[in-house]
Amino acid sequence: MRMSKTLAEVRTLKVNRYIIIDNEPCKIVDYSTSKPGKHGEAKARLVAIGIFDNQKRSIVHPVTHKVSVPMINKGTAQVISMTETEVQLMDMDTYEMFTVGMPEALKEKIRAGENVQYIEALGRKMITRA
Numbered sequence: 001m002r003m004s005k006t007l008a009e010v011r012t013l014k015v016n017r018y019i020i021i022d023n024e025p026c027k028i029v030d031y032s033t034s035k036p037g038k039h040g041e042a043k044a045r046l047v048a049i050g051i052f053d054n055q056k057r058s059i060v061h062p063v064t065h066k067v068s069v070p071m072i073n074k075g076t077a078q079v080i081s082m083t084e085t086e087v088q089l090m091d092m093d094t095y096e097m098f099t100v101g102m103p104e105a106l107k108e109k110i111r112a113g114e115n116v117q118y119i120e121a122l123g124r125k126m127i128t129r130a
Contacts, residue, residue: 007068010044011033017069018051030046041062087127
């Protein structure tokens with residue numbers, strides 16, 4: 001079984017990297033740090049947007065705090081069949097078959113027999129490009 005997440009210190013994170021907030025994989029869109037106080041350490045404020053639900057989330061932690069970082073897998077798959085709400089795909093590398101939800105934004109571009117790009121994180125998959 002593949003690892004789905006690892007730990008990283010907050011200070012090592014950057015914009016456009018990924019983090020897990022509230023058990024949701026998110027892409028970091030803003031990162032800022034404050035100066036250390038008299039008896040404390042510097043704090044970092046992270047603002048991130050959920051990959052699967054597009055919700056904005058923010059957290060504040062000391063820069064030495066460890067947070068979970070998801071393992072993001074990107075792949076190419078062929079569209080086998082599709083309905084109004086779901087798309088059946090076959091991974092082009094492993095030939096594994098799986099079903100994902102039909103993304104509203106790409107509904108017009110997805111065609112049976114064509115290849116699409118998808119992203120996988122924490123056991124969930126989503127089409128990103130047609």
